[in-house]
Amino acid sequence: MKIYCAPLEGVTTYVFRNAYNTIYGNVDKFFSPFLSPAENCPMTPREKKDIAPENNEGINLVPQILTCRSDHFIDAAKALHSMGYSEINLNLGCPSGTVCTKGKGAAFLQETDALQVFLDAIYSYSESEGIKISIKTRLGYSDPEEFHDLIGIFNSFPVSELIVHPRIRTDFYKGEPRKEYFAYALKHVKCPLVYNGNIYSAEDYEELVSTFSSSLDPIMTGRGLISDPSLLDKLKGTISETDFTKFRKLHDTLYHEYQKVMSPDINVLHKMRELWTYWQVLFDGKERDIKRLMKAKKIAEYEASVSGIL
Numbered sequence: 001m002k003i004y005c006a007p008l009e010g011v012t013t014y015v016f017r018n019a020y021n022t023i024y025g026n027v028d029k030f031f032s033p034f035l036s037p038a039e040n041c042p043m044t045p046r047e048k049k050d051i052a053p054e055n056n057e058g059i060n061l062v063p064q065i066l067t068c069r070s071d072h073f074i075d076a077a078k079a080l081h082s083m084g085y086s087e088i089n090l091n092l093g094c095p096s097g098t099v100c101t102k103g104k105g106a107a108f109l110q111e112t113d114a115l116q117v118f119l120d121a122i123y124s125y126s127e128s129e130g131i132k133i134s135i136k137t138r139l140g141y142s143d144p145e146e147f148h149d150l151i152g153i154f155n156s157f158p159v160s161e162l163i164v165h166p167r168i169r170t171d172f173y174k175g176e177p178r179k180e181y182f183a184y185a186l187k188h189v190k191c192p193l194v195y196n197g198n199i200y201s202a203e204d205y206e207e208l209v210s211t212f213s214s215s216l217d218p219i220m221t222g223r224g225l226i227s228d229p230s231l232l233d234k235l236k237g238t239i240s241e242t243d244f245t246k247f248r249k250l251h252d253t254l255y256h257e258y259q260k261v262m263s264p265d266i267n268v269l270h271k272m273r274e275l276w277t278y279w280q281v282l283f284d285g286k287e288r289d290i291k292r293l294m295k296a297k298k299i300a301e302y303e304a305s306v307s308g309i310l
């Protein structure tokens with residue numbers, strides 16, 4: 001089974017990808033958090049650093065672009081192609097207000113005429129350059145029934161892979177994924193299809209397989225992989241319990257690597273805190289230490305809390 005790591009802005013950074021890839025491996029593709037190209041600026045220095053090949057050695061990385069302007073997409077794709085990337089992912093799922101008010105991400109799904117013109121332009125470019133474009137999408141903006149028309153649109157382009165997060169924009173990341181629409185996609189989507197959403201355990205995956213009466217391969221996981229970094233080993237059937245030796249190694253690597261690239265210390269602590277919002281589910285009974293860790297303002301306080309947990 002192929003497993004993809006979902007992009008999580010601020011979490012699956014190049015620092016995270018390198019640490020995870022070295023300690024755990026098993027990720028067939030990482031997708032970068034979105035790059036948001038602007039006029040004459042295909043990417044910011046910070047975005048460029050995140051996807052620079054020298055910062056992603058040995059990692060199978062697909063950069064992701066978020067835009068509703070085909071000229072901006074093509075400018076960014078040219079820059080990425082010249083850096084050596086031959087697959088690019090289009091973000092049609094981001095639900096955030098700041099993104100959607102600009103007509104990008106999930107909001108672009110409502111504008112089906114403009115979307116077709118956009119896809120026509122970017123696929124003409126990609127075909128002429130031999131680049132693959134995959135798409136990460138939701139079911140629609142405000143109604144999952146939008147998905148039927150969207151599938152018709154996606155089927156008319158050479159989409160290299162369609163990653164479906166079966167929620168609509170207004171669901172954000174909450175509630176049960178609308179699995180019946182993914183079942184519809186399995187029947188009607190012509191290109192390779194990837195399931196994404198709420199896979200936190202091997203049991204979650206098994207349940208999906210029985211719901212769809214179909215093996216799902218590849219799958220993409222984001223919060224599940226972050227919350228329990230051993231998830232991929234569990235999905236592959238090589239272990240059944242979380243490996244805390246590897247977890248400690250992942251924690252320490254991230255902590256030290258972020259200290260090298262971030263300052264002052266409080267920024268490193270913010271970054272680690274964000275990770276602990278996912279990791280805390282692994283540490284039943286350690287709620288007091290975790291609460292203390294979340295409040296830590298100094299490195300020494302943070303480290304003392306960590307040693308009470310790990």
Ligand SMILES: Cc1cc2nc3c(=O)[nH]c(=O)nc-3n(C[C@H](O)[C@H](O)[C@H](O)COP(=O)(O)O)c2cc1C
Pocket residue numbers: 006007008009010011032033034064091093094136165173196197198199220221222223224
């Ligand atoms: C904090 C956060 C940041 C995210 N950033 C991105 C992003 O940059 N690009 C993207 O396509 N999806 C982004 N997503 C969505 C995830 O890639 C994924 O589709 C979603 O979390 C559902 O999958 P999961 O249940 O496996 O986490 C983000 C989600 C979260 C919670």
